[in-house]
Amino acid sequence: MNGQGGTMLDTNPDEGYTTADGRKIGGIAMEMRNITLRFGGVVAIKDISFDIRWGEIRAIIGPNGAGKSSMLNVISGFYHPQDGEVIYKGYKRPRMRPYQVAQQGIARTFQNIALFEGMSVLDNIMTGRLHHMKANIFHQAIWWGRAAREEAENREQVEKIIDFLEIQHIRKTPVSRLPYGLKKRVELARALAAEPSILLLDEPMAGMNVEEKEDMCRFILDVNDEFGTTTVLIEHDMGVVMDLSDRVVVMDYGKKIGDGTPDEVRNNQEVINAYLGVAHD
Amino acid sequence: MLYREAGDYKTSYVADSQTFPIKFDRYGYYILLGFAFLVMPLIINDYWANSIVVPFLIYAIAALGLNILIGYCGQLSLGTGGFMAVGAYASYKMMTAFPDLNIIFVIIIAGMVTACVGVLFGLPSLRIKGFYLAVATLAAQFFLIWLFTRTAWFYNYSPTGMISAPTREIFGVPVTGPRASAVSMYMICLCFLVASAWLARNLTRGSLGRTWMAIRDMDIAAEIIGVNPLIAKLTAFAVSSFLVGISGALLFTVYLGAAEAGEAFGIDKSFLVLFMVIIGGLGSIFGAFAGAAFLIVGPVLLKLLLVNSLGWPTDLAAHLEIMIVGALIIVFLIVEPHGIAALWRTIKEKLRLWPFPY
Numbered sequence: 251m252n253g254q255g256g257t258m259l260d261t262n263p264d265e266g267y268t269t270a271d272g273r274k275i276g277g278i279a280m281e282m283r284n285i286t287l288r289f290g291g292v293v294a295i296k297d298i299s300f301d302i303r304w305g306e307i308r309a310i311i312g313p314n315g316a317g318k319s320s321m322l323n324v325i326s327g328f329y330h331p332q333d334g335e336v337i338y339k340g341y342k343r344p345r346m347r348p349y350q351v352a353q354q355g356i357a358r359t360f361q362n363i364a365l366f367e368g369m370s371v372l373d374n375i376m377t378g379r380l381h382h383m384k385a386n387i388f389h390q391a392i393w394w395g396r397a398a399r400e401e402a403e404n405r406e407q408v409e410k411i412i413d414f415l416e417i418q419h420i421r422k423t424p425v426s427r428l429p430y431g432l433k434k435r436v437e438l439a440r441a442l443a444a445e446p447s448i449l450l451l452d453e454p455m456a457g458m459n460v461e462e463k464e465d466m467c468r469f470i471l472d473v474n475d476e477f478g479t480t481t482v483l484i485e486h487d488m489g490v491v492m493d494l495s496d497r498v499v500v501m502d503y504g505k506k507i508g509d510g511t512p513d514e515v516r517n518n519q520e521v522i523n524a525y526l527g528v529a530h531d
Numbered sequence: 532m533l534y535r536e537a538g539d540y541k542t543s544y545v546a547d548s549q550t551f552p553i554k555f556d557r558y559g560y561y562i563l564l565g566f567a568f569l570v571m572p573l574i575i576n577d578y579w580a581n582s583i584v585v586p587f588l589i590y591a592i593a594a595l596g597l598n599i600l601i602g603y604c605g606q607l608s609l610g611t612g613g614f615m616a617v618g619a620y621a622s623y624k625m626m627t628a629f630p631d632l633n634i635i636f637v638i639i640i641a642g643m644v645t646a647c648v649g650v651l652f653g654l655p656s657l658r659i660k661g662f663y664l665a666v667a668t669l670a671a672q673f674f675l676i677w678l679f680t681r682t683a684w685f686y687n688y689s690p691t692g693m694i695s696a697p698t699r700e701i702f703g704v705p706v707t708g709p710r711a712s713a714v715s716m717y718m719i720c721l722c723f724l725v726a727s728a729w730l731a732r733n734l735t736r737g738s739l740g741r742t743w744m745a746i747r748d749m750d751i752a753a754e755i756i757g758v759n760p761l762i763a764k765l766t767a768f769a770v771s772s773f774l775v776g777i778s779g780a781l782l783f784t785v786y787l788g789a790a791e792a793g794e795a796f797g798i799d800k801s802f803l804v805l806f807m808v809i810i811g812g813l814g815s816i817f818g819a820f821a822g823a824a825f826l827i828v829g830p831v832l833l834k835l836l837l838v839n840s841l842g843w844p845t846d847l848a849a850h851l852e853i854m855i856v857g858a859l860i861i862v863f864l865i866v867e868p869h870g871i872a873a874l875w876r877t878i879k880e881k882l883r884l885w886p887f888p889y
Contacts, residue, residue: 349759364755368744
């Protein structure tokens with residue numbers, strides 16, 4: 251029963267499909283309908299529609315400046331599109347602040363690492379669990395009852411993630427002292443700590459060496475396998491994208507030029523043109 | 532050799548996340564507390580209480596408060612003097628309006644009033660950051676002092692414009708007013724300081740503290756992972772102002788006894804507390820203590836050295852004292868920009884390996 255992951259509200263489990271390696275992909279988790287995003291005169295995203303199914307790894311690819319990160323920012327509520335709507339768990343999502351989107355179970359990592367440099371690895375990951383900690387300020391002030399109990403309980407969950415991502419040895423290290431590859435991993439841990447329904451990864455492999463990339467791929471697959479986390483991924487390394495993802499959206503100049511399984515996308519003439527360039531006559 | 536964490540195993544997450552995870556630290560802390568509560572009251576005299584100990588305790592509370600705002604939440608504030616004045620005037624109005632109210636409650640309520648005022652002046656922080664916020668809080672400083680000197684209601688229409696603390700007792704012992712003894716002044720300030728430090732530590736190690744630090748380190752990322760910036764910033768202003776208000780109330784009721792807003796709570800107080808926080812170390816509870824100790828005890832020790840030991844004239848010593856303390860601040864910031872707390876941390880890391888650092 252992969253892809254259902256407990257908290258998910260899949261209204262119609264008959265929808266969806268089974269992947270080649272036998273993972274069951276559920277119904278539609280999120281649907282982007284005719285999204286258009288403009289910054290003044292610049293159209294960053296032009297009338298794009300696609301869907302994300304429960305349990306799948308969905309990649310968004312495209313050349314630089316295609317609007318991939320803008321798309322991710324729309325999903326995480328950081329940008330508000332001028333046109334179009336986001337349907338999440340079957341409901342049209344109203345205009346929300348980013349922290350409200352996060353509370354709805356959407357976690358993300360960033361292209362250029364956005365960890366809290368002054369805090370330890372443990373505190374960074376614990377920050378990811380904010381929504382699971384409900385003790386009020388007075389309980390916290392006297393550190394009694396709920397506050398202390400919650401701290402220990404959430405610590406246990408965080409330790410599971412720390413074990414999962416193999417970062418036990420740096421638990422108490424300040425993030426500012428870590429090398430780049432580990433920072434990326436800590437950021438993934440922070441996003442996972444929220445136990446998200448949908449995990450957004452903005453170039454998780456950027457700037458890594460082969461070994462680190464392999465580790466990261468393994469973690470992404472393991473996360474999807476173990477927790478059934480729906481993952482949306484932006485990545486430039488085509489080998490990685492084609493191996494990891496179930497379906498791929500291809501963007502170019504703010505438009506969607508392809509959508510389908512890696513094989514379909516690979517053979518799409520428009521995609522080939524966008525990546526390799528084409529002679530205009 | 533003494534300072535070891537080897538063999539000090541933690542078997543639960545509660546034990547692992549305690550304030551003093553190393554045994555040596557923990558016992559040191561208990562000994563210090565025991566000394567402060569049991570031994571100091573026996574040996575303290577008027578001179579030491581008035582010149583060093585009581586101001587240190589009171590300013591340490593203010594530094595704790597400001598450290599939460601600047602060091603933990605990253606919101607620069609220059610309104611500390613004004614907020615201390617709010618605490619002082621709130622406690623004065625309370626003492627005169629409700630003479631039967633216990634002084635402890637008076638001070639706590641004064642802190643709460645200050646927290647409300649702090650939240651009000653913290654509202655601009657939602658839109659502006661850094662130095663611009665500092666300027667906005669500077670406006671709070673000037674506005675509040677102006678309010679307290681111009682509005683006669685705040686000083687009960689007294690002809691001098693001063694407020695003076697009437698005598699209040701706890702268990703029959705006067706702690707405010709002219710009859711208060713050094714020991715009683717010391718004890719009430721100590722109790723408030725220990726409680727404040729405990730409160731500050733608890734708030735900064737829990738989920739609220741992590742939201743503050745998240746806002747400090749990267750506010751946009753914090754919002755995207757689910758921190759509500761409105762709540763994080765305003766709670767930081769509230770808690771910070773609460774502590775600063777308590778410190779202002781104590782400064783007026785216990786230490787000064789009589790005060791006038793412009794003189795006692797001017798902009799120089801804002802800077803004094805800010806320097807304490809910076810020199811002590813941003814984002815550290817210990818730093819607040821260290822900074823307060825440095826800026827309160829330092830000048831007094833210098834004066835003792837110059838006037839009493841070397842026999843120099845008082846006025847010369849006073850000027851030299853200002854110059855030396857100023858120079859020390861600069862030297863200190865160059866040598867260790869992250870404050871005494873960072874220095875202390877480095878020393879502890881070295882000590883852990885001593886005497887075999889390889």
